[in-house]
Amino acid sequence: MSSPALLEIRDVNFAYDSRPILKGINMTFPKGKLIAIMGLSGCGKTTILRHIGGVLKPTRGYVKMDGQIIHELDQDNLYQMRRKMGMLFQFGALFTDMTVYDNVAFQMREHTDLPEEIIRDLVMMKLHAVGLYGTQNLMPAELSGGMARRVALARTVALDPMLIMYDEPFAGLDPISLTVVGELIRRLNDALGATSIVVTHDVQESLKIVDYVYFVSDGAIIAEGTADEIRASGEAFVKQFVHGEMDGPIPFHYPAGDYNKDLGVRA
Amino acid sequence: MSILDNLRGIGARVVNAVWRIGYASRFFLMTLLYSGMSFRRFRLTVREIFFSGVMSLIIILVAGMFVGMVLGLQGYETLKRYGSESALGSLVALSLVRELGPVLAALLFASRAGSAMTAEIGLMKATEQIAAMELMAVNPIARVVAPRFWAGVISMPLLAAMFSAMGVFGGYVVGVVLIGVDEGSFWSQMQGAVDFQHDVLNGVIKSLVFGVAVTVISLFEGYDSPPTAEGVSGATTRTVVQSSLAILMLDFILTAFMFRGD
Numbered sequence: 001m002s003s004p005a006l007l008e009i010r011d012v013n014f015a016y017d018s019r020p021i022l023k024g025i026n027m028t029f030p031k032g033k034l035i036a037i038m039g040l041s042g043c044g045k046t047t048i049l050r051h052i053g054g055v056l057k058p059t060r061g062y063v064k065m066d067g068q069i070i071h072e073l074d075q076d077n078l079y080q081m082r083r084k085m086g087m088l089f090q091f092g093a094l095f096t097d098m099t100v101y102d103n104v105a106f107q108m109r110e111h112t113d114l115p116e117e118i119i120r121d122l123v124m125m126k127l128h129a130v131g132l133y134g135t136q137n138l139m140p141a142e143l144s145g146g147m148a149r150r151v152a153l154a155r156t157v158a159l160d161p162m163l164i165m166y167d168e169p170f171a172g173l174d175p176i177s178l179t180v181v182g183e184l185i186r187r188l189n190d191a192l193g194a195t196s197i198v199v200t201h202d203v204q205e206s207l208k209i210v211d212y213v214y215f216v217s218d219g220a221i222i223a224e225g226t227a228d229e230i231r232a233s234g235e236a237f238v239k240q241f242v243h244g245e246m247d248g249p250i251p252f253h254y255p256a257g258d259y260n261k262d263l264g265v266r267a
Numbered sequence: 268m269s270i271l272d273n274l275r276g277i278g279a280r281v282v283n284a285v286w287r288i289g290y291a292s293r294f295f296l297m298t299l300l301y302s303g304m305s306f307r308r309f310r311l312t313v314r315e316i317f318f319s320g321v322m323s324l325i326i327i328l329v330a331g332m333f334v335g336m337v338l339g340l341q342g343y344e345t346l347k348r349y350g351s352e353s354a355l356g357s358l359v360a361l362s363l364v365r366e367l368g369p370v371l372a373a374l375l376f377a378s379r380a381g382s383a384m385t386a387e388i389g390l391m392k393a394t395e396q397i398a399a400m401e402l403m404a405v406n407p408i409a410r411v412v413a414p415r416f417w418a419g420v421i422s423m424p425l426l427a428a429m430f431s432a433m434g435v436f437g438g439y440v441v442g443v444v445l446i447g448v449d450e451g452s453f454w455s456q457m458q459g460a461v462d463f464q465h466d467v468l469n470g471v472i473k474s475l476v477f478g479v480a481v482t483v484i485s486l487f488e489g490y491d492s493p494p495t496a497e498g499v500s501g502a503t504t505r506t507v508v509q510s511s512l513a514i515l516m517l518d519f520i521l522t523a524f525m526f527r528g529d
Contacts (some may be wrong), residue, residue: 053402082404093399096391109406 003030006163006195011061012051019045022058023219029163034196035190036206037242039216040250045199048216049165052197053087054078059245065163072207086161090168092152094140100127100151103137109157126154129191130184146177150184157188162184162193164188168201178202182209207231215241272493291487295409298416298486301409308444311414319415320422321382324429331430332365334371336360337435343446348395349363351453357460359438359490360431363528364461364470370518373477376426377510381485384415385506388489389499396462397490412490416482423478424471469525476521480513 007029014022020045022153029035037045040086048054051063057071064070065081073081095101104123108114114122126150127133129148140148149169156164170178186209200206207213207227215223215230215238223230228239240248305312342358388411391397397465435457442448461467485506492502 033418055398055401079404079406084401085402087399087402089395089399091394095396095399096394097387107403109407110403110410 003032005029005188006031006066007052007197008009008063008064009048009051009061011059012048012058012063014051014056014058016209017255021219022051024173025061025216025219025221027214027221029197030193031120031195032189032193033211034186034198034209035209036200037216038201038203040135040201040241044219045215045216046121046167049167051163051197052163052180053082072196073194076183083159084162084165085165086156086159087165088149088156088167088169089154090171092140092148093144094143094148094155095151096140098140100132100138100140100143103151104154104158106137109139110218111159116252122158123154126140126158127151129188130154131180140243142151144177146173146180149177149181153181153184153188157194160192161194163197166196166198168200169198170200178205198253203244203253207242269291282300285461287491290491291483294319294412294487294490295483296436297408298413301406301500302413302417304409305413305417309497311410312417315414315418316422319332319376319384319418319428323376323379323422323426326379327372327426327430330371330375331368331433331438334367334430335359335363335434335439336441337437338434339438339441339446343442343448352448354456355438355442355448356453356457359442360457360461362501363431363434363438364466366470366522368434368454368520369470369474369477371426372427372430373423373481373514374511375430376423376478377481377485377514378507380419381481383508384419384482384485385492385503386490386499388412388415388492389492389502392490392492393494393496410436412486415486419482420478421483423481424474427470427474428479438505441471459476461470469521472525473518473521476517478516480517484510484513500505 005028009027012022012025013020019212025044025048027035027048028036039045047056052070053064053069054073062069062071068077068081070078070081073248077110089225092099095106098106101123104126104139105119108119108122111243112124123136124133127136130153132147132150134152135143135151140151143151169181169185182205183226185196185198186207188194198206198210207230210227212226213224213230214221217237221231223235230242233239233242237249239245240250246252310369333526336357339355340353342362343352346354346358348350388397391411397407397411401409439453443450443453488502488509489499
């Protein structure tokens, strides 16, 4: 990870009311790299993305992108910063009242004065890049889950952002769509020279494409390294997570009282 | 449960209600503040006028027609007792223009278009479309809320006017065509009794106020709804209930100011 950092997260703490969610997170995202943030559901992965997008403010620490501290920006500057970002939501979040074409053209129309002919060419190029040229007149309801995710991907990269964030991009996809989306994430990152962050718990698919991995558990980073280092890791949590083992630091049972006592039997 | 717990529960509900009124007021001010796009890109507002106004036309016209027909029948029965059947035209027109047109059109608008706005924005929130827009550096209040607000405000007086016009036509059909009230007296009494500024303009002001109230309630409930199926359904119900109560309450206040001492 020798290239200069586009994004830095330093000592970020965050709590909902008095419940701590992030505890002293430190991460570095160098330019041009594809980095995964992995962990169990509810461990704080999406909260990290929300801090990067400026939706949430840390209670301590900061997120710095392109030399600017995100939570110190006023609304106009935050919106300027967000134009340099793209985010793919878990289920695409396509605008259901617009066609595929209008979804992909949305940001171009909102943020540029490009004439409609150029917007049309750009939309077709983006759709072609995700393998969905020809679907421009379809409505989101007419797309399969995998296709909707790819259209959302085309919309995310519509303005060639510097930073692309993916929130659970592999959730609910069939094996073919999963490979296609994974491959597209890698190819688009390299073609655009962007920096990408993939928040996921799909270990096998993401380890195939990422440059570096951060493991988050209970709001803190517990392991980090390249895909090979993570695969070879001896850390108990990482081992259980990567190999999908039932036994390990993550208990199978929900923490509760004595089950035997509840049933009135002796253990 | 102790008295203290009950008091605490009541207090919590009151505090929550005050917070919600505060949020709704802030939401309304933000909507006005970010309304520029609704006029600069007026096609966004026109599109919403189509969905909330034009699509409500059928229900408004049919309801207006039936309300006018009922007014014709009931009015004739009452006026006949005093030998004033010829005043049927003025009774139908004044009832509709001053009161029933704005109020009933607003109630129908709240049920048809208001609930649709709440459900649409609530679902946009639940499916992260609002969050996606925000992260694309597009202000959802300016892009989604404000055009719908102005569409409601523009549509409401037009719908109320059409409701009243259809009602007058319904009254004419029943009174003149079916019962046989003299056509000349029907129209001339109406023309003589209805004052443009006092009756028509006040009716338009009423429907404008109802339009603002209904659309703000509908949009706020949608925007503030919990992002779940239950949350959206609850918000839609609240829209219809709160809009209906707001219309009737505002109607009393406006009527007291506009027509006192008549």
